[in-house]
Each structure stands twice: as C-alpha cells, then as structure tokens.
Amino acid sequence: MTLSRIEEFDNRIIFAKTLIKLAQENPKIVVVCNDSIGSSNLTEFRDLFPERLIDVGIAEQNMVGIAAGLANSGLIPFVCAASPFLTGRALEQIKADVVYSRANVKLCGMSPGVAYGELGPTHHSIEDIAWMRALDSLTIVLPADEMQTKEALIWAANTEGPVFMRIGRFKVPSVSQGMNPAFVPNKAMRIIDGTDISIIAAGTLVSRAIEAALQLKSEGISARVINLSTVVPLDRTEILAAAKETKGIITVEESVTRGGIGGAIAELVVQNNPVPMKLLGIDTFAPTGSASFLLEHFGLTAINIVNSARELLNNGE
Amino acid sequence: MAAANTKEISDLARDIRLQVLLTIKNAGMGHIGGDFSVTDILATLFSAVLKVDPKNPNKIDRDRLILSKGHAAVALYSVLALRGFFPIDDLKTFAKPLSSLNGHPNRNKVPGVESNTGPLGHGFPIAVGTAIGSQLNNNQSRTFVILGDGELQEGSNWEAAMFAGHRKLTNLIAVIDHNGFQQGSPISRTNDLSPLDKKFESFGWEVRVINGHDYQSLLSAFTDAQTKPRVVIAQTVKGKGVDFMENKAEWHHKVPSAEQYEAALLQLSKQ
Numbered sequence: 209m210t211l212s213r214i215e216e217f218d219n220r221i222i223f224a225k226t227l228i229k230l231a232q233e234n235p236k237i238v239v240v241c242n243d244s245i246g247s248s249n250l251t252e253f254r255d256l257f258p259e260r261l262i263d264v265g266i267a268e269q270n271m272v273g274i275a276a277g278l279a280n281s282g283l284i285p286f287v288c289a290a291s292p293f294l295t296g297r298a299l300e301q302i303k304a305d306v307v308y309s310r311a312n313v314k315l316c317g318m319s320p321g322v323a324y325g326e327l328g329p330t331h332h333s334i335e336d337i338a339w340m341r342a343l344d345s346l347t348i349v350l351p352a353d354e355m356q357t358k359e360a361l362i363w364a365a366n367t368e369g370p371v372f373m374r375i376g377r378f379k380v381p382s383v384s385q386g387m388n389p390a391f392v393p394n395k396a397m398r399i400i401d402g403t404d405i406s407i408i409a410a411g412t413l414v415s416r417a418i419e420a421a422l423q424l425k426s427e428g429i430s431a432r433v434i435n436l437s438t439v440v441p442l443d444r445t446e447i448l449a450a451a452k453e454t455k456g457i458i459t460v461e462e463s464v465t466r467g468g469i470g471g472a473i474a475e476l477v478v479q480n481n482p483v484p485m486k487l488l489g490i491d492t493f494a495p496t497g498s499a500s501f502l503l504e505h506f507g508l509t510a511i512n513i514v515n516s517a518r519e520l521l522n523n524g525e
Numbered sequence: 526m527a528a529a530n531t532k533e534i535s536d537l538a539r540d541i542r543l544q545v546l547l548t549i550k551n552a553g554m555g556h557i558g559g560d561f562s563v564t565d566i567l568a569t570l571f572s573a574v575l576k577v578d579p580k581n582p583n584k585i586d587r588d589r590l591i592l593s594k595g596h597a598a599v600a601l602y603s604v605l606a607l608r609g610f611f612p613i614d615d616l617k618t619f620a621k622p623l624s625s626l627n628g629h630p631n632r633n634k635v636p637g638v639e640s641n642t643g644p645l646g647h648g649f650p651i652a653v654g655t656a657i658g659s660q661l662n663n664n665q666s667r668t669f670v671i672l673g674d675g676e677l678q679e680g681s682n683w684e685a686a687m688f689a690g691h692r693k694l695t696n697l698i699a700v701i702d703h704n705g706f707q708q709g710s711p712i713s714r715t716n717d718l719s720p721l722d723k724k725f726e727s728f729g730w731e732v733r734v735i736n737g738h739d740y741q742s743l744l745s746a747f748t749d750a751q752t753k754p755r756v757v758i759a760q761t762v763k764g765k766g767v768d769f770m771e772n773k774a775e776w777h778h779k780v781p782s783a784e785q786y787e788a789a790l791l792q793l794s795k796q
Contacts, residue, residue: 238661262657270650270684277654280639281662282585285654300644301681305651309641310633 216379217354220318223375224249226361227286231257234284237365240275241288242268248288248318248375268293272301272313279311284365290324291317291333291374299339306370307343314364315340320374321412321462322490322506325499334490338467340372341440347371347394348439352414353382355390356437363393376412378499383414383435396443402432405517406450409460410436410469413508417460420513431517442472444480451481456520458486460513462503465489484523486516530573531740537607538568539796542766544603544616546793550786552620554628558776560600562704562737562761563671567604569743570669579609582636586664589655591639593648594673594702595629596778602626602635610637646679648672649699653685656697656754667696669747675707678716683728686756690729695751699730702737704763708777725756737761767792 231237231253238260245254245263254261262278264271268289275285287294294317295302306313317336324331340348349364349371351357357375364371383399384390391397399414400421409417414435421431432454434446450457457477459470470487477483490506497505541564549555571577575588592601599619606613618624625634629643640651652670659666672682689697701721705712712718722732730753735742737759746757763777764770767789781789 259661264684264688267684267688269646269681270653270688273647273650273681273685274654274657274688276640277651277656277668278658278661280589280651280655281658281666283658283661301647301650304641304644305647308631311640 216381218379219351219354219357219376220249222354222357223316223361224253226358228253228256230362230365231260234365236282236284238262238278238283238285239288240264240271240278240285242266242271242293244289244318247290248316250288268297269301272298273305275313276301276305276309276311279313284312284314286314286316288316288318290331291320291336292331295333295336295339295372302340303343307346311370312368313370315370315372317372317374319377321376321378322494322499322502323377325502326496328496329493332494334463336374337439337461337463337469338471341467341472346440349373350410350437350439351375351391352411352435352437353380353384353390355382355384359389359391360437363391367393374411378412380412381415383418391437394438394441394443396446397435397437398432398446399435400431400433402430403453404430404455405521406432406434406454406457407460407513407517408434408436408447408450408457408469408473410439412462412503413460416508416510417513419510420517423510423514424517429517429521436469439469439472442476444476447473447476448481451477451483456484456486458513458516458520459488460508461489462508463489464491466491484520486520488513488516534568534572534740535796537572537604538565539793540607541568541600541603542793542796543790544607544613545599546781546786546789548599548603548616548619550781551617553780554620554778555599555780556596556778557781558706558763558770558773558778559594559597559673559702559704561765561767561770562763563594563597563600563702564765565738565740565761566671566700566702566743566759567600569740569747571604571608573744574747575669577637579637582610585662586659586666588666589639589652589668591642591648591652591655591668591670592630593642593645593652593670594676595642598626598628598630601630601638605635605637611635645673645676646681649682649685652697652699653689653694656689656694657692659696667698669698669700671700671702674701674703674705674718675712677701677718677721686725686728686730689754693729694754697754698747699754699756701756701758702761703758704761706763706772706774706777710774721758729753731755732758734758734760738765766796
C-alpha cells in the first residue's frame with residue numbers, strides 16, 4: 209500500500225456526478241436542499257432535472273420534513289445540506305420524521321468536521337456523528353475517498369431506509385486504490401493488516417492513518433489500519449478481531465470522540481475485550497484557522513498517530 | 526364528490542366521540558379536549574372527502590391525511606378503526622404495554638397513519654413534501670394536514686407555509702383546529718396568533734374561516750377547486766359534544782371519572 213498525494217479529491221465532485229447518473233437511471237431520485245446548490249455542487253443536477261431539485265431556501269426543519277413527505281410519496285430524496293445545519297437545526301425532524309418514521313430519506317451532510325475552517329465552530333460539524341449515532345438504527349456512512357463516495361451513494365440509493373452520509377470537501381487522496389469494491393456496506397474495511405496495534409479511522413483521516421502505518425512499519429511496528437466507512441451498524445466482528453489480535457486500538461476521527469467513533473469503539477471493546485485505547489478527535493470548539501491547520505492543531509496527523517501508537521505500545525509493556 | 530350526506534358524517538362523528546370517550550376511559554389517559562374539537566373535521570374527511578382504501582392503505586396515489594397535532598391520536602385511531610383500517614377492538618389496547626396504539630401515532634404500526642407525529646410543528650413540512658411528491662408522481666393525490674392552533678407557535682410551520690405559498694400548491698389543504706386553547710391556557714393569553722387569516726394570506730394562501738363543526742362548510746372547504754394552497758381556519762370548541770368539557774382548558778388531557786363518563790356517554794349517544 210502506498211499513498212499518492214499527487215491526486216487529491218473533493219468528494220463533493222464525485223458525489224454530484226454520481227447523483228446525476230443515479231437520477232438519470234431512476235426517476236424517483238430527487239434532491240432537497242437549503243439554498244445549498246452551490247455548496248453541494250448541484251448546479252448541473254438542477255439544470256438537468258429542474259423539477260427534481262427542491263430548494264426550500266434557508267429552512268432546515270422544513271427541508272427535512274419535506275424530504276420525509278417526498279419519501280412518503282414513494283420518491284427517494286437526497287437531502288444535501290451543510291452538515292452542521294442539517295444535523296443540528298433539523299435534529300428533531302431527523303429523529304421523528306425520518307428515523308422514527310423509517311422514511312426512506314438519504315441525509316447527506318456536506319462539508320462535515322472542520323471543513324469550513326476559518327468560518328468557525330458555528331459552521332463546524334463535529335457533533336453530527338454523536339447526534340446521529342444516538343438515534344435508533346440510523347445507518348451512518350463516512351466515505352473516505354472518491355471511490356467510496358461513489359459506491360456508497362449507489363448503495364444508499366438502492367437500499368430502503370434512512371441513511372446519514374458525510375460528504376467531505378477537504379481534499380483527500382484515494383485510499384481504496386485497487387480495492388474492488390471500494391465500499392462494502394455495513395462493514396469496517398481492513399486496508400492494511402497488522403499485528404501490533406490497530407488504527408481505526410474514518411473519512412478525511414483514513415489516508416493519515418495509512419501514512420502513520422507506513423511510518424510505523426519502517427520502525428518495525430506492524431499496524432493494522434481499518435477504514436470505518438460505516439459507523440452504524442458497527443462491524444463488531446472486525447472491531448473485536450482488532451481488539452483480540454493486536455495490543456491496542458487508536459481511533460481517529462474528525463469529530464467529537466464523546467459519542468463519536470472513539471466512543472462507539474470503546475463501548476464495544478470495553479464490554480467484550482478490553483484493550484488499551486487512545487481516542488483522537490476534536491473535543492473542543494476550534495480556534496480560528498483553516499481546516500488543514502485545525503486538523504494539525506487537534507493532532508489529527510500521521511505523526512501524532514505514530515506517537516500515539518508508540519505510547520500505547522510502551523505503556524502496555 | 527357525491528352529494529354530501531351530512532347525516533352520514535354526523536353519525537360517524539358521534540361514533541368517533543363515543544370511541545374516544547371509551548378508549549380514554551379504558552386507558553386512563555388521552556387528550557380528550559383536542560380529540561373532540563377535531564372530530565367533525567376527521568368525520569367529514571373520512572366520510573366524504575379522502576380517497577383512501579382501508580384494504581390498501583399504502584396505495585401510492587391515495588390522499589394523505591397528516592395529523593400534525595399528534596396528541597389527538599385517539600380521535601385518529603377511532604376514525605381509522607371505524608373506517609376499517611384495523612379492528613375496533615384494538616382500541617381497547619390504546620396505551621397498554623406493547624400496544625401498536627401509542628400515545629402518539631406510529632405509521633409503521635398503525636395502518637392509515639402517514640407519519641410519526643407528536644412533537645409539534647412537524648406535520649406541515651411533511652404535508653408540503655407529500656403535495657410536491659404527488660405533483661412529481663403526476664397523480665391526483667391531495668394532502669390534508671391538520672394542525673393544532675397552539676402548534677402554530679412553532680416556527681417550522683411558517684417555513685412550510687411560506688414554501689407552499691411560493692410553490693402555489695393546489696393539492697394541499699391545511700386545516701387548523703382553532704379551539705383557542707393550548708395545554709395551559711388560552712392561546713390569546715400565551716402568544717396570540719391573530720390575525721391568523723391575514724398571516725396566511727400574506728404567505729400566498731387562500732383562507733377560509735369557517736365553523737369547524739358545520740359539515741356543509743367543512744365539505745365545501747375541502748372540495749372546492751383551488752388555485753393556491755388553502756388554509757381552513759376551523760373555529761372549533763375544545764371538548765365539543767360534552768357540555769361540561771367544552772372550552773375548559775383542564776380537559777386538554779383530563780380523564781373522565783366514572784360519573785363524568787356516564788354523563789358524557791348519555792350526551793354523546795343522543796347526537
């Protein structure tokens with residue numbers, strides 16, 4: 209496994225392309241958005257299917273309720289909105305109208321995590337995973353790269369039931385080169401095998417976990433890298449295998465660890481096969497800075513993952 | 526629409542109220558005041574307006590009735606049972622452990638329920654969604670959403686009203702069960718809605734203000750042709766049909782005693 213940083217992708221591009229292709233094949237697919245045609249990269253979709261793009265304006269509660277109504281009419285609505293406003297402002301609509309009602313709505317949280325960088329914590333979406341994970345059986349998908357975004361989207365369109373997906377704008381390299389399929393629904397995907405320590409990462413940060421594993425390998429430490437592209441349902445088998453077969457687990461996420469990915473893994477591990485863990489994430493409101501700066505600021509870097517792995521292994525001995 | 530048979534509607538209304546009374550007495554809980562204020566609206570819709578099929582409740586081109594004031598679940602359950610969506614006997618299970626009939630409706634458990642309402646301000650946006658959905662599906666399905674008046678204090682309703690007006694949805698009717706009370710006190714004392722008609726007019730709606738217990742007015746409000754979304758401000762009486770419950774805020778969710786039950790039963794049976 210190597211990582212090429214030459215080509216990096218904004219997942220919103222492939223998201224929009226794939227959505228258009230799906231809409232061409234299936235007349236039931238519609239988009240609901242909140243004045244977010246530009247930020248969700250939907251201009252071409254609107255030009256091709258003007259009636260199937262429902263822009264409610266700046267009104268997230270209405271947006272999600274309308275999507276639930278469209279699903280009630282047998283359509284397959286993709287709600288495309290900046291993740292902080294979609295999941296925060298419309299949380300009760302997501303709970304009652306979509307998840308509790310089991311409406312076939314696809315919630316696409318655009319530009320999640322700290323993607324909005326300098327715009328600040330109001331525009332960051334670091335709580336979304338914890339909020340969505342608290343709901344009963346809402347599938348949560350965090351594609352890590354272009355190919356995963358495409359395949360996850362196709363899967364979501366063809367699978368009945370509510371889904372929350374994060375669609376990143378932070379440019380990332382491909383992490384699923386040579387993997388076919390790039391996305392396996394309901395599974396955590398082992399990208400690199402290893403026996404000393406496990407690194408479980410998602411979304412933007414999978415490529416950094418891979419970089420860290422490559423660095424650790426050069427130091428003689430065998431790190432397993434798991435891409436947690438699906439957080440709910442959690443792949444118990446793969447996570448518990450990591451707990452059994454390696455000496456510790458590091459989780460890496462662009463979100464709060466409380467109730468987030470770190471929380472999810474810890475809940476499972478502590479009840480079944482406790483091992484030392486280190487949870488890397490963003491647990492405070494961010495200071496001012498670009499997305500790239502903020503990921504560094506919060507230690508969501510290959511080098512910090514490497515250091516955390518060393519610490520965890522040293523403490524264990 | 527076939528010539529209106531108001532006798533049929535009033536018979537259904539009486540039966541709904543009787544089932545509501547019995548169900549709430551059995552369960553020891555429920556929102557009887559709001560159930561009774563919305564009863565004539567439901568009776569009119571289910572007797573003579575809605576194109577729905579109890580044998581095929583999920584037919585794609587059915588009319589949608591979304592009860593946004595989900596706390597009036599017992600009135601909805603009663604009319605659905607009386608129209609054959611599920612056995613009337615099931616009403617006895619209301620609010621009992623593991624019953625499909627929860628305190629607020631669940632569409633995955635109760636045939637004829639369109640959405641899991643309960644928190645207020647949710648039904649209106651959903652109704653706008655089903656109305657747009659039927660346009661996209663190119664069918665004649667119409668959507669009715671029943672709103673409590675108190676719930677109009679929730680901002681999400683106005684997001685929905687604004688968008689429906691903007692899109693000139695002619696297949697959407699919002700019915701406001703305007704009984705003037707919210708849980709604790711009169712609406713006018715809490716956070717007044719007036720002028721409700723002018724608010725909706727300014728949002729691009731056709732407004733009808735009618736007596737919400739007059740079947741002819743309800744019928745024409747529900748069946749006349751539309752050129753824009755229509756709001757029916759149905760002036761209703763909370764607790765309608767039982768004199769000692771009418772216009773009393775405490776009957777929002779009070780449960781009748783044995784004597785009150787007998788007295789109410791006597792009054793309703795004569796209607």
